[in-house]
Amino acid sequence: MLKLSGYFAIVILLTGMVAGCGGQSAEVPDALIPVTGTVKLDGKPAANISVLFNPGKGTGGTGGYGVTDSEGKYSVTHRSNQPGIEAGEYIVTFSKMGLPDGSPIPEGKDAADVGAVQLLPDKYTNPNRELNLTMATVKAPGVTLDYEITTK
Numbered sequence: 001m002l003k004l005s006g007y008f009a010i011v012i013l014l015t016g017m018v019a020g021c022g023g024q025s026a027e028v029p030d031a032l033i034p035v036t037g038t039v040k041l042d043g044k045p046a047a048n049i050s051v052l053f054n055p056g057k058g059t060g061g062t063g064g065y066g067v068t069d070s071e072g073k074y075s076v077t078h079r080s081n082q083p084g085i086e087a088g089e090y091i092v093t094f095s096k097m098g099l100p101d102g103s104p105i106p107e108g109k110d111a112a113d114v115g116a117v118q119l120l121p122d123k124y125t126n127p128n129r130e131l132n133l134t135m136a137t138v139k140a141p142g143v144t145l146d147y148e149i150t151t152k
Contacts, residue, residue: 045072059088
């Protein structure tokens with residue numbers, strides 16, 4: 001129960017970071033840069049992995065997020081629901097929810113209702129720069145960022 005509560009605290013924190021705090025508006029910035037890529041989990045393209053781009057020190061804006069498809073491909077969306085994010089340095093985190101045995105959440109079910117857990121190690125899910133070494137530089141005209149992560 002404590003582990004599940006801790007996960008929800010992280011989800012709320014990440015949601016706040018992506019959604020923006022302190023009254024920032026959802027206006028579309030002048031220049032959003034396209035960011036795409038592929039995520040492999042344990043050497044294979046993986047579906048339903050959330051990829052979160054959290055602004056690093058000196059990077060303005062709110063960051064963005066993407067979710068991998070069945071081929072592990074993602075594209076980043078700004079919080080204004082427009083494709084891309086602002087130029088800058090980002091701390092990249094990943095999330096993959098599933099049942100404790102590693103199987104996917106049943107279709108039509110809510111993660112909390114089925115006791116879902118985070119399937120990725122903390123080093124990928126924690127936005128703390130000191131713990132998370134996954135950094136990305138986003139610059140015009142666009143960038144492709146591929147990642148290989150493991151469940152170990």
